[in-house]
Amino acid sequence: MxxxxxxxxxxxxxxxxxxxxxxxxxxxxxxxxxxxxxxxxxxxxxxxxxxxxxxxxxxxxxxxxxxxxxxxxxxxxxxxxxxxxxxxxxxxxxxxxxxxxxxxxxxxxxxxxxxxxxxxxxxxxxxxxxxxxxxxxxxxxxxxxxxxxxxxxxxxxxxxxxxxxxxxxxxxxxxxxxxxxxxxxxxxxxxxxxxxxxxxxxxxxxxxxxxxxxxxxxxxxxxxxxxxPWWKEPKYSVPLPEGYDLTPMSSGQYGDELYYQTTYNLTPEQLYWRRRVIDNQCQGDLNFFMQEYPATLDECFQGTGYPVFSHEILNQMAAEAKPPLATGLIEDGEIVLSEDDRGWLKVWQYPVEEAWHHRYCISADTGGTWEGADYDSAYVRDRVTGETVAAIHGHFDAYEYVEYLYVLSRWFHNAMIAIEINVAESETDEFGNTVVDLMLRQHPDANVYRRKVIDDQSKRETTRVGFHTNRSTKQSIVDHLRQFVNEWPVKRQAFNDRGLIDEMKTYIVTQTKTGKTSWNAVEGKKDDRVMSFGIGLVVAETMPMPYLKKQQPKTQTTEDALEAIL
Missing domain, CATH: 3.40.50.300 (P-loop containing nucleotide triphosphate hydrolases)
Incomplete structure (x- = not known):
């Protein structure tokens, strides 16, 4: 060869x-x-x-x-x-x-x-x-x-x-x-x-x-x-200039640096690189930096507009979120649960054994079954612990949704049901009204939420069934949601629905062409869970203080439900 x-x-x-x-x-x-x-x-x-x-x-x-x-x-x-x-x-x-x-x-x-x-x-x-x-x-x-x-x-x-x-x-x-x-x-x-x-x-x-x-x-x-994430790349680190005092901040133009430092164990050199890129390459735009150099998947995908809620806190919530104790559905008036992850009903806590008045409330956002319709979404809130104990999410016909809400209310000690009526100020007929009408006709004994209104004819105060979402009440919903999220690191109330956390991450505040403030999900996303949960926060404050049925209701008023009981 x-x-x-x-x-x-x-x-x-x-x-x-x-x-x-x-x-x-x-x-x-x-x-x-x-x-x-x-x-x-x-x-x-x-x-x-x-x-x-x-x-x-x-x-x-x-x-x-x-x-x-x-x-x-x-x-x-x-x-x-x-x-x-x-x-x-x-x-x-x-x-x-x-x-x-x-x-x-x-x-x-x-x-x-x-x-x-x-x-x-x-x-x-x-x-x-x-x-x-x-x-x-x-x-x-x-x-x-x-x-x-x-x-x-x-x-x-x-x-x-x-x-x-x-x-x-x-x-x-x-x-x-x-x-x-x-x-x-x-x-x-x-x-x-x-x-x-x-x-x-x-x-x-x-x-x-x-x-x-x-x-x-x-x-x-x-x-x-x-x-x-960006911080795993060794080259994304710059030596600090002599005499430069880098004290991580918890808020401000660079966001919550303390959270990043403690969560990802960042060095001062990495934080300094981050500051330089935010200032010089992103023109001080923190959200743009997070999109171009994300530390998490949530930072990579951001919507236009300003986030309503702190993503740092939402990430902490997600990290501590627990799976439901059981999932299932409601069929023929019965709650059918299993320990697998199938079903549109999630339960994180079962109803307490003692008989209570006013302990639970159900807040229900209405959707529909047609193509592109929003989801029906409802949360059960324990007003004593402040925890969300159960949730419904799916597309249901109005008559089905009514049955599910009613059965859930009976299970949780006759919980008050606050059904959203998402209509204009004139309150013309809409899907939310259909659910309310069916509830009143089929279950006249249902414990439904009633709002106070001024009658157009008599000019006297009266009540109507359902939670009416308008500009004023939506502001209240957003304010309550913000307060809940901002206080969570201190109160640490169980908050386990990852679907809700995901929706919160894409809920933004924008300005309309006429200069008015608007709160909505970014284009392509939903906010059904956000709205139903927020309605629950608002409604829970208006209800009488919870008490055991063998006790007499407290006459002293307080905003703290647990304090009222004790």
């Missing part, structure tokens, strides 16, 4: 080895990247990149299920570099692999594809895969029958065929991600060692990427969520 043949045999053996372990070119530094200044050097993955590569490789080696990864990311951690590096290594060395890169626009796609072309161009010539075609749109490998193609999400029609590696860049910024990905993802076989990596910085809430990440976080889809 001559030297040339020996060289070819060696090449084939090395390439065969890499085909079985495509991480080799990455580990050995055979792939070259370029700095912002134009300098070329071997790519040595940083910690975040290596963690992503290890995740993909572990799933590749397991060869059990398709590899589907969502990456909500801080800026400049090199996620695109890592994704394209893996894409190039796989399609150029592993036989019969077809890769597709989809940028959010033409420039984004070209920038990332230039990285791929550099990987190929700078690869060790002895091992570089031979190509059949190389141009601005694709690299076609003749030796492996593989290829890498680029595309832009700005194109109206995008279709793929036989894709085995897909990298979607800045997916949250796709003009129409549902339509774009709906045409591409089904073309990728649902078999082991097919790879989809979708990465993006945050771009608000209610979009396809945010909802997919949230579903992955809850374990509701087959995607793996790969999130790395």
């Amino acid at each position: 001559n030297d040339a043949q020996m060289l070819l045999d060696t090449r084939e053996k090395v390439r065969h080895y890499i085909a079985n372990d495509w991480t080799v070119p990455i580990k050995l530094g055979w792939m070259v990247i370029q700095s912002d200044e134009g300098a070329k050097f071997p790519w040595i993955p940083n910690d975040t990149q290596q963690e992503l590569i290890d995740l993909v490789w572990a799933k590749w080696e397991a060869n059990v299920e398709p590899i589907r990864i969502l990456v909500p990311k801080p800026r400049r951690l090199g996620i695109s570099t890592a994704a394209e590096g893996m894409g190039y290594a796989i399609t150029s060395f592993v036989p019969n692999q077809s890769g597709f890169l989809l940028g959010y626009n033409d420039e984004n796609a070209r920038t990332i594809f230039e990285m791929t072309q550099r990987y190929h161009r700078e690869m060790e010539p002895f091992l570089r895969t031979k190509t059949r075609a190389t141009n601005a749109q694709e690299i076609v490998f003749s030796e492996t029958d593989g290829k890498l193609v680029i595309g832009s999400a700005q194109n109206k029609e995008i279709r793929g065929k036989g894709i085995t590696f897909f990298h979607g860049s800045e997916v949250a910024f796709y003009p129409d991600p549902k339509k774009t990905l709906g045409g591409l993802l089904p073309s990728i076989p649902e078999r082991p060692r097919t790879i989809i990596i979708l990465e993006s910085t945050g771009n608000g809430v209610g979009n396809w990427f945010e909802e997919a990440c949230r579903a992955a976080e809850r374990g509701e889809n087959n995607w793996t969520l790969f999130f790395i």
Whole structure:
């Protein structure tokens, strides 16, 4: 065997080895990247990149299920570099692999594809895969029958065929991600060692990427969520100038630095880097910093407008939230519970055994069953402990919702039922009125909330059934909710409904065109839980003090229910 043949045999053996372990070119530094200044050097993955590569490789080696990864990311951690590096290594060395890169626009796609072309161009010539075609749109490998193609999400029609590696860049910024990905993802076989990596910085809430990440976080889809907070990146740290006094603040232009320091064990150098970026790169916009350099998934996905509630406190609430003792439903007038997580009725505390007057109240927001309708949402509040003990959430017909509320009221010692009537000042007929009317007709003995009003004809004070949400009462709801959240770190009342916490995180205050203040969920999100819980806080204050039935009601007035009992 001559030297040339020996060289070819060696090449084939090395390439065969890499085909079985495509991480080799990455580990050995055979792939070259370029700095912002134009300098070329071997790519040595940083910690975040290596963690992503290890995740993909572990799933590749397991060869059990398709590899589907969502990456909500801080800026400049090199996620695109890592994704394209893996894409190039796989399609150029592993036989019969077809890769597709989809940028959010033409420039984004070209920038990332230039990285791929550099990987190929700078690869060790002895091992570089031979190509059949190389141009601005694709690299076609003749030796492996593989290829890498680029595309832009700005194109109206995008279709793929036989894709085995897909990298979607800045997916949250796709003009129409549902339509774009709906045409591409089904073309990728649902078999082991097919790879989809979708990465993006945050771009608000209610979009396809945010909802997919949230579903992955809850374990509701087959995607793996790969999130790395900014503070895990070693380069996001700056030495303090001599004499600089960095005392973490609990509020102000940099947010709650004490919370970040204690929760994530941040060093003064990391806090100083954070301050510098907020001041210099984000023009003092704390919310923009959190979106670009998130510490949590909630910070990555933020809506436009100003948050009504402190996300730091809501995160603490979520961390301490407990699963319900039981879940279930109400059927044929009976409460049916189980210990699994199925069912639209959640119970965190069972009714106390002693017979009480005025201990519990139920606040009910009304929705509907038509397409796009809000959810029906109700909470049972224990006025003695201040805790939420049960909840209903779902789409129900009015007659069903009435039955559920009535049965729940009877179970919790004839709890008062406050049903929202979400109508204009004229109080014209609406779904909330339907629920109230049905309740009064079907269950005249129901303990329903009555509000005081001035009759239009007699001009005398009278009462009407239901909680009327208007501009004045909504202000009161928001004020009570804010007070509850702000006082939670001290009172630490059990607050276990993660769905409610999630809604609170996307509840914002904005200014209307006429300059009026408005409180609503960000576009694409719901606030049914927020409203029903807030109504409960307002109504609970108007009720008589709770007392055991064997006792006489207290005549002394106090705002503290527990004090009144004692």
